Amino acid sequence: MKADEPGLPTRVYVLVIAAAVVTVVLLYWFTQAYNVPLGAA
Protein backbone atom coordinates (compact mmCIF):
# COMPACT_ATOMS: atom_id res chain seq x y z
CA MET A 1 0.00 0.00 0.00
CA LYS A 2 1.31 3.43 -0.90
CA ALA A 3 -0.67 5.75 1.36
CA ASP A 4 2.06 8.38 1.47
CA GLU A 5 2.22 8.86 -2.31
CA PRO A 6 1.47 12.35 -3.61
CA GLY A 7 -2.26 12.82 -4.19
CA LEU A 8 -3.87 13.18 -7.59
CA PRO A 9 -3.02 16.35 -9.51
CA THR A 10 -5.19 19.32 -8.52
CA ARG A 11 -6.43 19.61 -12.10
CA VAL A 12 -8.32 16.30 -11.69
CA TYR A 13 -10.39 17.76 -8.85
CA VAL A 14 -10.84 21.03 -10.75
CA LEU A 15 -12.14 18.97 -13.67
CA VAL A 16 -14.67 17.11 -11.47
CA ILE A 17 -15.98 20.35 -9.96
CA ALA A 18 -16.00 22.11 -13.36
CA ALA A 19 -18.00 19.22 -14.86
CA ALA A 20 -20.47 19.45 -11.97
CA VAL A 21 -20.78 23.24 -12.33
CA VAL A 22 -21.39 22.93 -16.08
CA THR A 23 -24.05 20.24 -15.41
CA VAL A 24 -25.76 22.44 -12.82
CA VAL A 25 -25.69 25.50 -15.14
CA LEU A 26 -27.20 23.39 -17.96
CA LEU A 27 -29.87 22.07 -15.60
CA TYR A 28 -30.68 25.63 -14.56
CA TRP A 29 -30.99 26.68 -18.19
CA PHE A 30 -33.09 23.61 -18.95
CA THR A 31 -35.44 24.30 -16.03
CA GLN A 32 -35.81 27.96 -16.95
CA ALA A 33 -36.37 27.12 -20.61
CA TYR A 34 -39.01 24.44 -20.16
CA ASN A 35 -40.44 24.02 -16.68
CA VAL A 36 -43.57 25.76 -15.44
CA PRO A 37 -44.88 24.55 -12.06
CA LEU A 38 -48.34 23.05 -12.53
CA GLY A 39 -49.98 23.86 -9.21
CA ALA A 40 -52.96 22.03 -7.72
CA ALA A 41 -56.25 21.39 -9.49
Add this chain to the structure above:
Amino acid sequence: MRTLDWIVFVAFLGYVVFDGIRRARGTKDLDGYYAGGRSIPWWAAGLSIMATQASAITVIGTTGKGHEGGMAFLHTYIGLPVAMVILCVFFVPLLRGAPILTAYEYLETRFGPVTRAIASLVFLVSRCAALGFVLYAPSVVLAAMTGLDESVTILIIGVLTTGYTVIGGVHAVVWTDVKQMIVILVGLAVALVILLVRVLGEFSLDEALTLAGQAGKLDALEVVPDSTDLVPKPHPPKGVEADTTSFWTENYNLWTGLFGGTFLMLAYFGCDQSQVQRILTNPSANDSRKALLISGFAKLPMQVVVLFIGVLLWLFHAIFGGPMWYSEGQAAKADPAKWAVVERDFRVAEANRLEKMREFVTASRESAGEASALEAYRESVRAVNATRAKARALLPKKKDYDDTNYIFPHFVLNELPILMVGLLVAAIFAAAMSSADSVLNSLSAATVVDFYKRWLRPNASDESALLAGRVATFGWGVFATLVALFVAGEGAIIEQINKIGSFFYGTLLGGFVLAMLVRRAGEVAAVSGLVAGMGSVLCVHYTLKVAFLWYNLIGCVAVVAVGWLVSLRFPNGR
Protein backbone atom coordinates in the same frame (compact mmCIF):
# COMPACT_ATOMS: atom_id res chain seq x y z
CA MET B 1 -42.57 -13.23 -19.06
CA ARG B 2 -42.01 -15.47 -22.05
CA THR B 3 -39.66 -18.46 -22.20
CA LEU B 4 -36.79 -16.55 -23.83
CA ASP B 5 -37.04 -13.86 -21.16
CA TRP B 6 -36.85 -16.53 -18.47
CA ILE B 7 -33.77 -18.00 -20.16
CA VAL B 8 -32.02 -14.59 -20.20
CA PHE B 9 -32.97 -13.99 -16.58
CA VAL B 10 -31.93 -17.42 -15.28
CA ALA B 11 -28.70 -17.36 -17.32
CA PHE B 12 -27.81 -14.01 -15.80
CA LEU B 13 -28.47 -15.18 -12.23
CA GLY B 14 -26.47 -18.37 -12.86
CA TYR B 15 -23.54 -16.43 -14.27
CA VAL B 16 -23.49 -13.98 -11.33
CA VAL B 17 -23.44 -16.80 -8.79
CA PHE B 18 -20.73 -18.70 -10.72
CA ASP B 19 -18.65 -15.53 -11.05
CA GLY B 20 -18.98 -14.76 -7.33
CA ILE B 21 -18.10 -18.26 -6.17
CA ARG B 22 -15.01 -18.58 -8.37
CA ARG B 23 -13.55 -15.51 -6.60
CA ALA B 24 -13.11 -17.57 -3.42
CA ARG B 25 -9.50 -18.32 -4.28
CA GLY B 26 -8.53 -14.72 -3.42
CA THR B 27 -9.68 -15.12 0.18
CA LYS B 28 -7.12 -16.78 2.42
CA ASP B 29 -7.38 -14.39 5.38
CA LEU B 30 -9.42 -11.40 6.60
CA ASP B 31 -7.41 -8.97 4.44
CA GLY B 32 -8.34 -11.01 1.38
CA TYR B 33 -11.95 -11.51 2.48
CA TYR B 34 -12.71 -7.89 3.40
CA ALA B 35 -10.10 -5.87 1.49
CA GLY B 36 -9.47 -8.10 -1.53
CA GLY B 37 -5.77 -8.33 -0.63
CA ARG B 38 -5.63 -4.61 -1.66
CA SER B 39 -5.42 -5.76 -5.27
CA ILE B 40 -8.71 -4.66 -6.83
CA PRO B 41 -8.30 -2.16 -9.70
CA TRP B 42 -9.77 1.31 -9.20
CA TRP B 43 -12.20 1.10 -12.09
CA ALA B 44 -13.76 -2.11 -10.70
CA ALA B 45 -14.04 -0.62 -7.21
CA GLY B 46 -15.54 2.55 -8.74
CA LEU B 47 -18.21 0.62 -10.65
CA SER B 48 -18.91 -1.42 -7.51
CA ILE B 49 -19.43 1.82 -5.54
CA MET B 50 -21.95 2.96 -8.15
CA ALA B 51 -23.69 -0.43 -8.21
CA THR B 52 -24.04 -0.48 -4.43
CA GLN B 53 -25.70 2.93 -4.46
CA ALA B 54 -27.93 1.98 -7.42
CA SER B 55 -30.25 -0.31 -5.48
CA ALA B 56 -33.27 -1.85 -7.20
CA ILE B 57 -35.43 0.76 -5.57
CA THR B 58 -33.16 3.42 -7.12
CA VAL B 59 -33.75 1.96 -10.59
CA ILE B 60 -37.50 1.43 -10.32
CA GLY B 61 -38.19 4.10 -7.68
CA THR B 62 -36.24 6.92 -9.33
CA THR B 63 -37.86 6.37 -12.73
CA GLY B 64 -41.20 6.32 -10.88
CA LYS B 65 -40.30 9.56 -9.12
CA GLY B 66 -39.49 11.11 -12.52
CA HIS B 67 -42.91 9.99 -13.79
CA GLU B 68 -44.82 11.31 -10.79
CA GLY B 69 -42.90 14.28 -9.43
CA GLY B 70 -40.63 15.24 -12.31
CA MET B 71 -36.89 15.74 -11.98
CA ALA B 72 -36.85 17.42 -8.55
CA PHE B 73 -35.23 14.39 -6.90
CA LEU B 74 -32.05 15.32 -8.77
CA HIS B 75 -31.30 18.00 -6.16
CA THR B 76 -30.24 15.26 -3.73
CA TYR B 77 -27.22 14.51 -5.93
CA ILE B 78 -25.98 18.05 -6.60
CA GLY B 79 -23.55 17.89 -3.68
CA LEU B 80 -22.11 14.51 -4.70
CA PRO B 81 -19.15 15.73 -6.84
CA VAL B 82 -18.17 18.20 -4.08
CA ALA B 83 -18.37 15.41 -1.49
CA MET B 84 -16.18 13.14 -3.61
CA VAL B 85 -13.46 15.77 -3.93
CA ILE B 86 -13.54 16.42 -0.16
CA LEU B 87 -13.31 12.67 0.50
CA CYS B 88 -10.37 12.29 -1.88
CA VAL B 89 -8.44 15.16 -0.34
CA PHE B 90 -9.20 14.73 3.38
CA PHE B 91 -10.66 11.27 4.09
CA VAL B 92 -8.68 8.94 1.84
CA PRO B 93 -5.33 9.79 3.52
CA LEU B 94 -6.89 8.92 6.91
CA LEU B 95 -8.46 5.66 5.74
CA ARG B 96 -5.46 4.53 3.70
CA GLY B 97 -2.83 5.67 6.19
CA ALA B 98 -2.85 2.28 7.93
CA PRO B 99 -3.91 -1.21 6.78
CA ILE B 100 -7.36 -1.02 8.37
CA LEU B 101 -10.35 -3.19 7.40
CA THR B 102 -13.19 -0.98 8.65
CA ALA B 103 -13.58 2.79 8.72
CA TYR B 104 -14.17 2.60 12.46
CA GLU B 105 -10.73 1.12 13.12
CA TYR B 106 -9.36 4.55 12.26
CA LEU B 107 -11.45 6.08 15.07
CA GLU B 108 -9.73 3.78 17.58
CA THR B 109 -6.27 4.84 16.43
CA ARG B 110 -7.30 8.48 16.75
CA PHE B 111 -9.59 8.44 19.83
CA GLY B 112 -9.86 5.03 21.47
CA PRO B 113 -11.77 1.72 21.52
CA VAL B 114 -15.08 3.06 22.88
CA THR B 115 -15.49 5.56 20.03
CA ARG B 116 -14.79 2.78 17.54
CA ALA B 117 -17.30 0.46 19.18
CA ILE B 118 -20.04 3.12 19.27
CA ALA B 119 -19.49 4.11 15.62
CA SER B 120 -19.43 0.51 14.47
CA LEU B 121 -22.55 -0.28 16.49
CA VAL B 122 -24.40 2.70 15.00
CA PHE B 123 -23.47 1.37 11.55
CA LEU B 124 -24.55 -2.20 12.39
CA VAL B 125 -27.92 -1.17 13.84
CA SER B 126 -28.80 1.23 11.04
CA ARG B 127 -27.67 -1.09 8.25
CA CYS B 128 -29.14 -4.34 9.51
CA ALA B 129 -32.58 -2.73 9.69
CA ALA B 130 -32.15 -1.33 6.19
CA LEU B 131 -30.95 -4.64 4.78
CA GLY B 132 -34.36 -6.27 5.24
CA PHE B 133 -35.81 -3.52 3.07
CA VAL B 134 -33.06 -3.84 0.47
CA LEU B 135 -34.36 -7.37 -0.07
CA TYR B 136 -38.05 -6.85 0.56
CA ALA B 137 -38.91 -3.72 -1.45
CA PRO B 138 -37.67 -4.97 -4.85
CA SER B 139 -38.91 -8.50 -4.15
CA VAL B 140 -42.50 -7.27 -4.00
CA VAL B 141 -42.17 -5.53 -7.36
CA LEU B 142 -40.25 -8.43 -8.93
CA ALA B 143 -42.95 -10.82 -7.73
CA ALA B 144 -45.53 -8.73 -9.58
CA MET B 145 -43.31 -8.77 -12.70
CA THR B 146 -42.43 -12.44 -12.79
CA GLY B 147 -45.62 -13.92 -11.38
CA LEU B 148 -43.58 -15.64 -8.66
CA ASP B 149 -44.61 -15.47 -5.02
CA GLU B 150 -43.09 -12.63 -2.94
CA SER B 151 -41.42 -15.13 -0.64
CA VAL B 152 -39.82 -16.86 -3.66
CA THR B 153 -38.28 -13.63 -5.00
CA ILE B 154 -37.02 -12.76 -1.49
CA LEU B 155 -35.45 -16.22 -1.23
CA ILE B 156 -33.87 -16.00 -4.72
CA ILE B 157 -32.17 -12.68 -3.91
CA GLY B 158 -31.40 -13.60 -0.28
CA VAL B 159 -30.02 -17.11 -0.85
CA LEU B 160 -28.01 -16.39 -4.03
CA THR B 161 -26.51 -13.15 -2.71
CA THR B 162 -25.66 -14.68 0.66
CA GLY B 163 -24.17 -17.74 -1.05
CA TYR B 164 -21.66 -16.00 -3.30
CA THR B 165 -20.82 -13.33 -0.69
CA VAL B 166 -20.10 -15.95 2.00
CA ILE B 167 -17.79 -17.85 -0.33
CA GLY B 168 -16.12 -15.09 -2.35
CA GLY B 169 -15.98 -12.18 0.13
CA VAL B 170 -15.33 -8.68 -1.19
CA HIS B 171 -13.76 -10.10 -4.38
CA ALA B 172 -17.13 -11.64 -5.22
CA VAL B 173 -18.94 -8.45 -4.21
CA VAL B 174 -16.84 -6.18 -6.42
CA TRP B 175 -16.63 -8.38 -9.51
CA THR B 176 -20.32 -9.31 -9.48
CA ASP B 177 -21.14 -5.62 -8.91
CA VAL B 178 -19.18 -4.74 -12.06
CA LYS B 179 -21.30 -7.12 -14.16
CA GLN B 180 -24.48 -6.05 -12.37
CA MET B 181 -23.70 -2.37 -13.01
CA ILE B 182 -23.15 -3.08 -16.70
CA VAL B 183 -26.51 -4.90 -16.89
CA ILE B 184 -28.20 -2.00 -15.07
CA LEU B 185 -26.70 0.54 -17.49
CA VAL B 186 -27.58 -1.55 -20.57
CA GLY B 187 -31.13 -2.07 -19.24
CA LEU B 188 -31.61 1.66 -18.64
CA ALA B 189 -30.12 2.52 -22.06
CA VAL B 190 -32.54 0.10 -23.78
CA ALA B 191 -35.50 1.66 -21.95
CA LEU B 192 -34.29 5.18 -22.85
CA VAL B 193 -33.90 4.40 -26.55
CA ILE B 194 -37.29 2.67 -26.81
CA LEU B 195 -39.03 5.53 -25.00
CA LEU B 196 -37.32 8.16 -27.17
CA VAL B 197 -38.27 6.33 -30.37
CA ARG B 198 -41.92 6.00 -29.30
CA VAL B 199 -42.33 9.56 -27.96
CA LEU B 200 -40.39 11.25 -30.77
CA GLY B 201 -42.54 9.33 -33.25
CA GLU B 202 -45.42 11.56 -32.10
CA PHE B 203 -43.78 14.89 -31.27
CA SER B 204 -40.48 16.68 -31.92
CA LEU B 205 -37.98 16.78 -29.04
CA ASP B 206 -38.73 20.45 -28.37
CA GLU B 207 -42.48 19.78 -28.36
CA ALA B 208 -42.05 16.78 -26.03
CA LEU B 209 -39.94 18.85 -23.63
CA THR B 210 -42.44 21.71 -23.75
CA LEU B 211 -45.32 19.32 -22.98
CA ALA B 212 -43.45 17.76 -20.05
CA GLY B 213 -42.26 21.16 -18.80
CA GLN B 214 -45.76 22.66 -18.91
CA ALA B 215 -46.89 19.72 -16.78
CA GLY B 216 -44.22 20.70 -14.22
CA LYS B 217 -42.08 17.61 -14.86
CA LEU B 218 -38.79 19.33 -15.73
CA ASP B 219 -37.97 21.07 -12.44
CA ALA B 220 -34.36 19.91 -12.57
CA LEU B 221 -32.90 22.86 -10.68
CA GLU B 222 -34.83 25.06 -8.29
CA VAL B 223 -32.68 27.99 -7.15
CA VAL B 224 -35.23 30.09 -5.28
CA PRO B 225 -36.54 28.33 -2.14
CA ASP B 226 -40.29 28.30 -1.41
CA SER B 227 -39.62 30.15 1.83
CA THR B 228 -36.75 32.36 3.00
CA ASP B 229 -37.89 32.19 6.63
CA LEU B 230 -34.79 30.91 8.42
CA VAL B 231 -36.59 30.13 11.68
CA PRO B 232 -37.64 26.44 11.70
CA LYS B 233 -41.23 25.79 12.80
CA PRO B 234 -42.27 23.25 15.46
CA HIS B 235 -44.64 20.36 14.67
CA PRO B 236 -48.20 21.57 15.26
CA PRO B 237 -50.22 19.71 17.92
CA LYS B 238 -52.20 16.71 16.61
CA GLY B 239 -55.31 17.71 14.75
CA VAL B 240 -54.22 21.36 14.43
CA GLU B 241 -53.56 22.74 10.95
CA ALA B 242 -50.67 25.22 10.88
CA ASP B 243 -48.25 26.58 8.31
CA THR B 244 -44.90 24.95 9.12
CA THR B 245 -43.10 26.06 5.96
CA SER B 246 -39.62 27.48 6.39
CA PHE B 247 -36.32 27.43 4.49
CA TRP B 248 -35.56 24.11 6.21
CA THR B 249 -38.67 22.20 5.16
CA GLU B 250 -38.19 22.08 1.39
CA ASN B 251 -36.61 18.81 0.24
CA TYR B 252 -35.62 19.82 -3.24
CA ASN B 253 -33.84 23.07 -4.03
CA LEU B 254 -30.26 24.04 -4.87
CA TRP B 255 -29.37 24.93 -1.27
CA THR B 256 -30.72 21.79 0.36
CA GLY B 257 -28.97 19.73 -2.32
CA LEU B 258 -25.69 21.61 -2.14
CA PHE B 259 -25.33 21.70 1.65
CA GLY B 260 -27.57 18.92 2.98
CA GLY B 261 -26.79 16.69 -0.01
CA THR B 262 -23.03 17.18 0.30
CA PHE B 263 -23.12 16.14 3.94
CA LEU B 264 -25.31 13.13 3.13
CA MET B 265 -22.87 11.99 0.43
CA LEU B 266 -19.84 12.66 2.66
CA ALA B 267 -21.39 10.51 5.36
CA TYR B 268 -22.52 7.77 2.99
CA PHE B 269 -19.32 7.41 0.96
CA GLY B 270 -16.89 8.32 3.75
CA CYS B 271 -18.31 6.69 6.88
CA ASP B 272 -20.68 3.91 5.81
CA GLN B 273 -18.68 0.70 5.81
CA SER B 274 -20.69 -0.68 2.86
CA GLN B 275 -19.04 2.02 0.71
CA VAL B 276 -15.75 2.60 2.57
CA GLN B 277 -14.92 -1.10 2.20
CA ARG B 278 -14.48 -0.59 -1.57
CA ILE B 279 -11.89 2.14 -1.18
CA LEU B 280 -9.89 -0.09 1.17
CA THR B 281 -9.51 -2.73 -1.56
CA ASN B 282 -7.26 -0.82 -3.98
CA PRO B 283 -3.46 -1.08 -4.22
CA SER B 284 -2.87 2.60 -3.41
CA ALA B 285 -4.53 5.70 -1.99
CA ASN B 286 -4.64 7.26 -5.45
CA ASP B 287 -6.47 4.20 -6.79
CA SER B 288 -9.03 4.71 -3.99
CA ARG B 289 -9.38 8.35 -5.05
CA LYS B 290 -9.92 7.38 -8.69
CA ALA B 291 -12.57 4.84 -7.63
CA LEU B 292 -14.46 7.60 -5.80
CA LEU B 293 -14.10 10.06 -8.67
CA ILE B 294 -15.92 7.71 -11.07
CA SER B 295 -19.06 8.47 -9.08
CA GLY B 296 -18.01 12.14 -8.84
CA PHE B 297 -18.05 12.35 -12.64
CA ALA B 298 -20.79 9.93 -13.59
CA LYS B 299 -23.44 9.84 -10.88
CA LEU B 300 -25.05 13.26 -11.48
CA PRO B 301 -25.41 12.75 -15.27
CA MET B 302 -26.64 9.20 -14.63
CA GLN B 303 -29.35 10.45 -12.29
CA VAL B 304 -30.34 13.06 -14.90
CA VAL B 305 -30.84 10.22 -17.40
CA VAL B 306 -32.71 7.95 -14.94
CA LEU B 307 -35.11 10.75 -13.96
CA PHE B 308 -35.50 11.77 -17.59
CA ILE B 309 -36.52 8.18 -18.37
CA GLY B 310 -39.28 8.72 -15.79
CA VAL B 311 -40.38 11.93 -17.53
CA LEU B 312 -40.39 10.16 -20.91
CA LEU B 313 -42.49 7.40 -19.31
CA TRP B 314 -45.00 10.04 -18.24
CA LEU B 315 -45.14 11.39 -21.81
CA PHE B 316 -45.44 7.84 -23.13
CA HIS B 317 -48.42 7.10 -20.89
CA ALA B 318 -49.98 10.49 -21.69
CA ILE B 319 -49.75 9.71 -25.42
CA PHE B 320 -50.48 5.98 -25.54
CA GLY B 321 -52.51 5.59 -22.35
CA GLY B 322 -51.72 3.79 -19.14
CA PRO B 323 -53.46 2.33 -16.11
CA MET B 324 -54.99 4.57 -13.47
CA TRP B 325 -53.02 2.70 -10.79
CA TYR B 326 -49.82 0.85 -11.72
CA SER B 327 -49.98 -1.81 -9.00
CA GLU B 328 -52.77 -4.29 -9.73
CA GLY B 329 -52.27 -5.87 -6.30
CA GLN B 330 -52.88 -2.56 -4.55
CA ALA B 331 -55.80 -1.64 -6.80
CA ALA B 332 -57.49 -4.94 -5.87
CA LYS B 333 -57.69 -3.76 -2.25
CA ALA B 334 -60.13 -0.94 -3.10
CA ASP B 335 -63.93 -1.23 -3.26
CA PRO B 336 -64.45 -2.50 -6.88
CA ALA B 337 -67.64 -0.50 -7.49
CA LYS B 338 -66.16 2.81 -6.33
CA TRP B 339 -62.90 2.03 -8.13
CA ALA B 340 -64.77 1.45 -11.42
CA VAL B 341 -66.48 4.86 -11.13
CA VAL B 342 -63.17 6.69 -10.58
CA GLU B 343 -61.55 4.67 -13.37
CA ARG B 344 -64.29 5.81 -15.76
CA ASP B 345 -63.53 9.43 -14.80
CA PHE B 346 -59.84 8.73 -15.29
CA ARG B 347 -60.34 7.39 -18.83
CA VAL B 348 -62.35 10.50 -19.74
CA ALA B 349 -59.69 12.79 -18.19
CA GLU B 350 -56.90 10.87 -19.90
CA ALA B 351 -58.54 11.10 -23.34
CA ASN B 352 -59.17 14.79 -22.76
CA ARG B 353 -55.50 15.31 -21.82
CA LEU B 354 -54.33 13.74 -25.08
CA GLU B 355 -56.76 15.84 -27.08
CA LYS B 356 -55.65 19.06 -25.36
CA MET B 357 -52.02 18.02 -25.76
CA ARG B 358 -52.46 17.69 -29.53
CA GLU B 359 -54.45 20.93 -29.74
CA PHE B 360 -51.69 22.79 -27.91
CA VAL B 361 -48.98 21.39 -30.20
CA THR B 362 -51.04 22.26 -33.29
CA ALA B 363 -51.63 25.78 -31.92
CA SER B 364 -47.88 26.15 -31.28
CA ARG B 365 -47.00 25.01 -34.80
CA GLU B 366 -49.51 27.42 -36.33
CA SER B 367 -48.84 30.18 -33.76
CA ALA B 368 -52.57 30.68 -33.29
CA GLY B 369 -54.50 30.51 -30.00
CA GLU B 370 -51.42 29.17 -28.23
CA ALA B 371 -52.13 30.71 -24.80
CA SER B 372 -55.67 29.35 -24.41
CA ALA B 373 -54.66 25.91 -25.76
CA LEU B 374 -51.81 25.84 -23.26
CA GLU B 375 -54.08 26.65 -20.34
CA ALA B 376 -56.57 23.98 -21.47
CA TYR B 377 -53.73 21.44 -21.65
CA ARG B 378 -52.43 22.31 -18.17
CA GLU B 379 -55.97 22.09 -16.80
CA SER B 380 -56.36 18.63 -18.38
CA VAL B 381 -53.14 17.47 -16.69
CA ARG B 382 -54.45 18.71 -13.33
CA ALA B 383 -57.70 16.82 -13.94
CA VAL B 384 -55.84 13.53 -14.53
CA ASN B 385 -53.77 14.12 -11.38
CA ALA B 386 -56.96 14.78 -9.44
CA THR B 387 -58.52 11.46 -10.51
CA ARG B 388 -55.37 9.60 -9.45
CA ALA B 389 -55.62 11.34 -6.08
CA LYS B 390 -59.25 10.14 -5.85
CA ALA B 391 -58.11 6.59 -6.62
CA ARG B 392 -55.45 6.78 -3.90
CA ALA B 393 -58.12 7.90 -1.44
CA LEU B 394 -60.08 4.70 -2.16
CA LEU B 395 -57.21 2.47 -0.96
CA PRO B 396 -57.28 1.26 2.67
CA LYS B 397 -55.89 3.84 5.09
CA LYS B 398 -53.92 1.48 7.33
CA LYS B 399 -50.96 1.43 4.95
CA ASP B 400 -49.48 4.22 2.87
CA TYR B 401 -50.11 2.74 -0.60
CA ASP B 402 -47.94 4.05 -3.39
CA ASP B 403 -47.58 2.76 -6.95
CA THR B 404 -44.42 4.75 -7.83
CA ASN B 405 -42.24 1.62 -7.81
CA TYR B 406 -44.57 -0.18 -10.23
CA ILE B 407 -44.54 2.40 -13.05
CA PHE B 408 -41.25 1.36 -14.69
CA PRO B 409 -41.93 -2.40 -14.27
CA HIS B 410 -45.37 -1.91 -15.91
CA PHE B 411 -43.69 -0.34 -18.94
CA VAL B 412 -41.05 -3.09 -19.08
CA LEU B 413 -43.63 -5.88 -19.03
CA ASN B 414 -46.09 -4.32 -21.44
CA GLU B 415 -44.00 -2.43 -23.96
CA LEU B 416 -40.57 -4.00 -24.29
CA PRO B 417 -39.84 -6.68 -26.92
CA ILE B 418 -38.97 -10.27 -26.10
CA LEU B 419 -35.48 -10.75 -24.55
CA MET B 420 -35.48 -7.12 -23.39
CA VAL B 421 -38.03 -7.96 -20.67
CA GLY B 422 -35.70 -10.71 -19.39
CA LEU B 423 -32.78 -8.28 -19.52
CA LEU B 424 -34.64 -5.57 -17.59
CA VAL B 425 -35.91 -8.01 -14.95
CA ALA B 426 -32.32 -9.24 -14.64
CA ALA B 427 -31.21 -5.60 -14.29
CA ILE B 428 -33.64 -5.02 -11.41
CA PHE B 429 -32.52 -8.26 -9.70
CA ALA B 430 -28.91 -7.16 -10.34
CA ALA B 431 -29.55 -3.84 -8.66
CA ALA B 432 -31.05 -5.56 -5.61
CA MET B 433 -28.20 -8.07 -5.35
CA SER B 434 -25.41 -5.53 -5.91
CA SER B 435 -26.64 -3.48 -2.96
CA ALA B 436 -27.38 -6.45 -0.69
CA ASP B 437 -23.99 -8.16 -1.23
CA SER B 438 -22.05 -5.03 -0.27
CA VAL B 439 -24.11 -4.51 2.87
CA LEU B 440 -23.72 -8.18 3.87
CA ASN B 441 -19.95 -8.09 3.46
CA SER B 442 -19.63 -4.80 5.34
CA LEU B 443 -21.90 -5.91 8.21
CA SER B 444 -19.74 -9.01 8.50
CA ALA B 445 -16.56 -6.87 8.47
CA ALA B 446 -17.83 -4.61 11.25
CA THR B 447 -18.99 -7.60 13.32
CA VAL B 448 -15.77 -9.60 13.00
CA VAL B 449 -13.11 -6.87 12.83
CA ASP B 450 -14.61 -4.36 15.26
CA PHE B 451 -16.08 -6.80 17.80
CA TYR B 452 -15.07 -10.47 17.41
CA LYS B 453 -11.40 -9.89 16.72
CA ARG B 454 -11.14 -6.69 18.77
CA TRP B 455 -12.86 -7.86 21.97
CA LEU B 456 -13.58 -11.61 21.91
CA ARG B 457 -10.67 -13.34 20.12
CA PRO B 458 -7.81 -10.85 19.56
CA ASN B 459 -5.36 -13.70 18.91
CA ALA B 460 -7.55 -15.66 16.52
CA SER B 461 -5.59 -17.26 13.68
CA ASP B 462 -6.15 -16.25 10.05
CA GLU B 463 -8.13 -19.43 9.44
CA SER B 464 -10.46 -19.05 12.42
CA ALA B 465 -10.94 -15.30 11.77
CA LEU B 466 -11.80 -16.06 8.15
CA LEU B 467 -14.24 -18.74 9.28
CA ALA B 468 -15.80 -16.21 11.66
CA GLY B 469 -16.09 -13.79 8.72
CA ARG B 470 -17.91 -16.39 6.64
CA VAL B 471 -20.18 -17.35 9.53
CA ALA B 472 -21.00 -13.67 10.17
CA THR B 473 -21.80 -13.07 6.49
CA PHE B 474 -24.03 -16.15 6.49
CA GLY B 475 -25.70 -15.04 9.73
CA TRP B 476 -26.43 -11.55 8.41
CA GLY B 477 -27.73 -13.06 5.16
CA VAL B 478 -30.13 -15.33 7.05
CA PHE B 479 -31.18 -12.44 9.30
CA ALA B 480 -31.85 -10.16 6.31
CA THR B 481 -33.82 -12.84 4.49
CA LEU B 482 -35.93 -13.59 7.56
CA VAL B 483 -36.59 -9.88 8.17
CA ALA B 484 -37.63 -9.51 4.52
CA LEU B 485 -39.84 -12.62 4.70
CA PHE B 486 -41.60 -12.03 7.99
CA VAL B 487 -41.16 -8.47 9.27
CA ALA B 488 -40.57 -5.92 6.49
CA GLY B 489 -44.02 -6.41 4.95
CA GLU B 490 -45.65 -5.44 8.23
CA GLY B 491 -44.29 -1.92 7.74
CA ALA B 492 -44.48 0.48 10.64
CA ILE B 493 -42.00 -0.69 13.31
CA ILE B 494 -39.13 -1.88 11.15
CA GLU B 495 -39.65 1.07 8.81
CA GLN B 496 -39.29 3.38 11.80
CA ILE B 497 -36.06 1.66 12.92
CA ASN B 498 -34.74 1.92 9.38
CA LYS B 499 -35.59 5.62 9.22
CA ILE B 500 -34.12 6.45 12.60
CA GLY B 501 -30.96 4.46 11.78
CA SER B 502 -30.37 6.58 8.72
CA PHE B 503 -30.61 9.72 10.88
CA PHE B 504 -27.20 8.96 12.37
CA TYR B 505 -25.10 9.12 9.21
CA GLY B 506 -24.27 12.74 9.96
CA THR B 507 -23.19 11.79 13.48
CA LEU B 508 -20.73 9.23 12.14
CA LEU B 509 -19.39 11.86 9.76
CA GLY B 510 -19.02 14.22 12.72
CA GLY B 511 -16.74 11.69 14.43
CA PHE B 512 -14.34 11.73 11.48
CA VAL B 513 -14.50 15.51 11.07
CA LEU B 514 -13.77 15.94 14.80
CA ALA B 515 -10.74 13.67 14.37
CA MET B 516 -9.46 15.87 11.57
CA LEU B 517 -10.27 19.34 12.87
CA VAL B 518 -9.86 19.19 16.67
CA ARG B 519 -6.43 17.82 17.46
CA ARG B 520 -6.92 18.12 21.22
CA ALA B 521 -10.11 15.98 21.12
CA GLY B 522 -9.70 12.54 22.75
CA GLU B 523 -11.96 9.63 23.63
CA VAL B 524 -14.11 11.56 26.14
CA ALA B 525 -14.70 14.39 23.67
CA ALA B 526 -15.44 11.98 20.81
CA VAL B 527 -17.92 9.87 22.80
CA SER B 528 -19.64 13.00 24.17
CA GLY B 529 -19.79 14.39 20.63
CA LEU B 530 -21.29 11.21 19.17
CA VAL B 531 -23.95 11.00 21.88
CA ALA B 532 -24.76 14.70 21.48
CA GLY B 533 -24.91 14.32 17.69
CA MET B 534 -27.43 11.48 17.85
CA GLY B 535 -29.42 13.32 20.55
CA SER B 536 -29.52 16.54 18.51
CA VAL B 537 -30.85 14.79 15.40
CA LEU B 538 -33.54 12.94 17.37
CA CYS B 539 -34.45 16.15 19.19
CA VAL B 540 -34.79 18.07 15.90
CA HIS B 541 -36.76 15.22 14.32
CA TYR B 542 -39.34 15.08 17.10
CA THR B 543 -39.72 18.83 17.70
CA LEU B 544 -39.13 20.77 14.46
CA LYS B 545 -40.19 20.54 10.84
CA VAL B 546 -36.88 20.11 9.05
CA ALA B 547 -36.22 18.24 5.77
CA PHE B 548 -34.32 14.95 6.10
CA LEU B 549 -31.27 16.12 4.11
CA TRP B 550 -30.41 18.67 6.79
CA TYR B 551 -30.15 15.99 9.51
CA ASN B 552 -26.68 14.99 8.33
CA LEU B 553 -25.38 18.53 8.62
CA ILE B 554 -27.05 19.00 12.04
CA GLY B 555 -25.60 15.71 13.39
CA CYS B 556 -22.12 16.48 12.08
CA VAL B 557 -22.05 20.05 13.42
CA ALA B 558 -23.35 18.89 16.84
CA VAL B 559 -20.60 16.26 17.16
CA VAL B 560 -17.84 18.71 16.26
CA ALA B 561 -19.21 21.53 18.48
CA VAL B 562 -19.77 19.37 21.56
CA GLY B 563 -16.56 17.40 20.96
CA TRP B 564 -14.58 20.63 20.77
CA LEU B 565 -16.20 22.05 23.93
CA VAL B 566 -15.57 18.85 25.90
CA SER B 567 -11.98 18.69 24.61
CA LEU B 568 -11.32 22.02 26.34
CA ARG B 569 -12.00 20.30 29.68
CA PHE B 570 -10.76 16.80 28.75
CA PRO B 571 -8.00 17.17 26.18
CA ASN B 572 -6.48 14.22 24.33
CA GLY B 573 -4.28 12.02 26.55
CA ARG B 574 -6.04 12.80 29.82
